[in-house]
Amino acid sequence: MIVDMQPEFIVGEYKETTQHFFNGCSRKVFYTEIETPYPDGKLIVSTTSPEGIINHVNKAFVEMSGYTEEELLGAPHNILRHPDMPAVAFKDLWDTILRGEKWQGIVKNLRKDGGYYWVKATVIPNVRAGKVVGYTSVRRKPSRTKVEACIQLYPTLF
């Protein structure tokens, strides 16, 4: 279940908004302009159920998200959804992986402390015995040029 963010965990001056998801759920989020740089040489890895519920995270995921592993396991993956990310990007993600294809894009993720980090994300369906049993998402350090292009593009997609 996705829960509202808590102001006491936010570091720095923040804005507030309510996000509405495709499944009818909504969430109050607090976000700042503080960027955490993506660490060199690391990969952030997670897997989810077919419904997008997190069932595995690696250490880099925990470190960059600011949540504990216990808080992440069982939570929906949109716990990382940043309000600056246009919903159309995630619609494209789901449309693509539901066709059984690989999706790739530059994503701004929201941290527990209200800050953010940019990633180059790749999501693939995990097929076992012909059936999709979940999805693996791998994030790596994006090129700054591509991030700057997304900073210009994403506000136009709302």
Next chain:
Amino acid sequence: MSYLFTVSPDFAPDRLSGWYIFNTWLQKNTFEAIHLELFNNYNKLHDAIGAGKVDLIYANPFDTASLVRNYGFLPLVKPEGLSDEALIAIRADSDTTDVTELIPGTRIALTNDPDVKMIGMMMLEPSDLDAGSIETIPSENYVLVAKHLLRSEAEAGIFLAEAYDNLSALIKNQLKVLVRSQISVIHHALMIGPNFQHKREEILALLTTMHECEKGMGVLNSLGFKGWQKIEDEEMEFMIDLMDTLNTDIL
């Protein structure tokens, strides 16, 4: 009839005798005739796999997907505590301090190790560099990658991290590391083919306990391993998925 055992051609040359010692140990303990054949390059290895000749293989992570999904191989073990990591190094006297300072046209020395190349290319992405915007300097081994750097024939080199760490101090003192991967979950794996799988549980039990006796420990030492660790089927599937995600558009 003898079974055929092989090792991915990216093995460290100083471990060559270790693999022969390991094969002898394996034959003695399984009471099976196992012939160790080492292929000089990936093309010859892949031909042998395609012809169904290989029964046991210490495989590069890049080959594991095809071995499992196309040829019915199953995982046995991985070396305990060892994962495949790569790094990008340059000459120590270079003014470059960050990988993002590398520009299109940079000459990069590398070997044909597919997973090391993949991880290295991934670490070049933040610089907007890809296979189409760099000049690659193919090298037979990591010592030659270092030599290309020292002779200024290349501005950067992609190394298997373990191979770089094992270079002589004389060479390493003239180089500096720009970025080192910390992926942890990509590793080589000992895998067993369809014709030998009736022995899977027996071999698995032998391998996962071989560090418990002096003789087994000596064999492991000759390979540079502390022990073998069982790979669960799902763990192997997860690594294959991970390799799939990384292999999207890098090479």
